[in-house]
Amino acid sequence: EAGVTQFPSHSVIEKGQTVTLRCDPISGHDNLYWYRRVMGKEIKFLLHFVKESKQDESGMPNNRFLAERTGGTYSTLKVQPAELEDSGVYFCASSQAGRFNEQFFGPGTRLTVL
Amino acid sequence: ELKVEQNPLFLSMQEGKNYTIYCNYSTTSDRLYWYRQDPGKSLESLFVLLSNGAVKQEGRLMASLDTKARLSTLHITAAVHDLSATYFCAFQGGSEKLVFGKGTKLTVNP
Numbered sequence: 001e002a003g004v005t006q007f008p009s010h011s012v013i014e015k016g017q018t019v020t021l022r023c024d025p026i027s028g029h030d031n032l033y034w035y036r037r038v039m040g041k042e043i044k045f046l047l048h049f050v051k052e053s054k055q056d057e058s059g060m061p062n063n064r065f066l067a068e069r070t071g072g073t074y075s076t077l078k079v080q081p082a083e084l085e086d087s088g089v090y091f092c093a094s095s096q097a098g099r100f101n102e103q104f105f106g107p108g109t110r111l112t113v114l
Numbered sequence: 115e116l117k118v119e120q121n122p123l124f125l126s127m128q129e130g131k132n133y134t135i136y137c138n139y140s141t142t143s144d145r146l147y148w149y150r151q152d153p154g155k156s157l158e159s160l161f162v163l164l165s166n167g168a169v170k171q172e173g174r175l176m177a178s179l180d181t182k183a184r185l186s187t188l189h190i191t192a193a194v195h196d197l198s199a200t201y202f203c204a205f206q207g208g209s210e211k212l213v214f215g216k217g218t219k220l221t222v223n224p
Contacts, residue, residue, distance in 0.1 A: 004156070033211070042213075042215065042216050045211035056210065104159070105149075
């Protein structure tokens with residue numbers, strides 16, 4: 001069974017540009033989460049989808065970040081326009097339907113904003 | 115708001131030695147996770163601890179949870195080089211989101 005995949009693995013962009021990150025969860029997982037680790041800091045929660053609905057987006061830093069999960073399958077996280085402080089590793093995780101099921105993580109996308 | 119303090123942040127140890135990583139958390143937690151991450155790889159789940167006094171062991175790693183002290187520990191016994199990685203504790207308290215510690219980068223030297 002394929003795990004959580006993320007694309008791209010690395011992205012280097014200039015301040016003010018737009019970047020879109022993609023996450024493909026484990027097939028059949030209703031729950032999808034985005035997390036971010038900024039250099040030297042904790043991994044922090046961004047948001048949680050249940051199927052195509054945003055269950056909790058309390059961790060989204062500001063309105064430059066837009067997450068979507070059309071059709072309840074893969075998800076995208078767009079940053080527009082990117083700022084220097086957006087640099088970090090963006091992780092996606094998925095879990096089976098229901099509450100408090102184990103979250104399986106992808107390898108992350110390393111975003112560098114110059 | 116649930117907050118997590120993990121220490122140490124860096125740990126360099128000799129093969130064969132024992133050591134403990136600590137995670138303190140600030141409020142009631144439903145469950146506790148320990149993850150391992152190798153460079154450039156996913157976070158791999160090691161343990162899930164659900165109740166006070168829970169102890170789980172896998173190989174040279176043993177995790178425990180003390181909900182009264184709001185403390186979880188990851189104990190490493192007779193470390194080997196293959197255990198070199200970054201270890202994270204993470205808590206869930208009242209919602210699905212995981213709240214992570216800063217991670218402990220473990221280096222085991224021959």
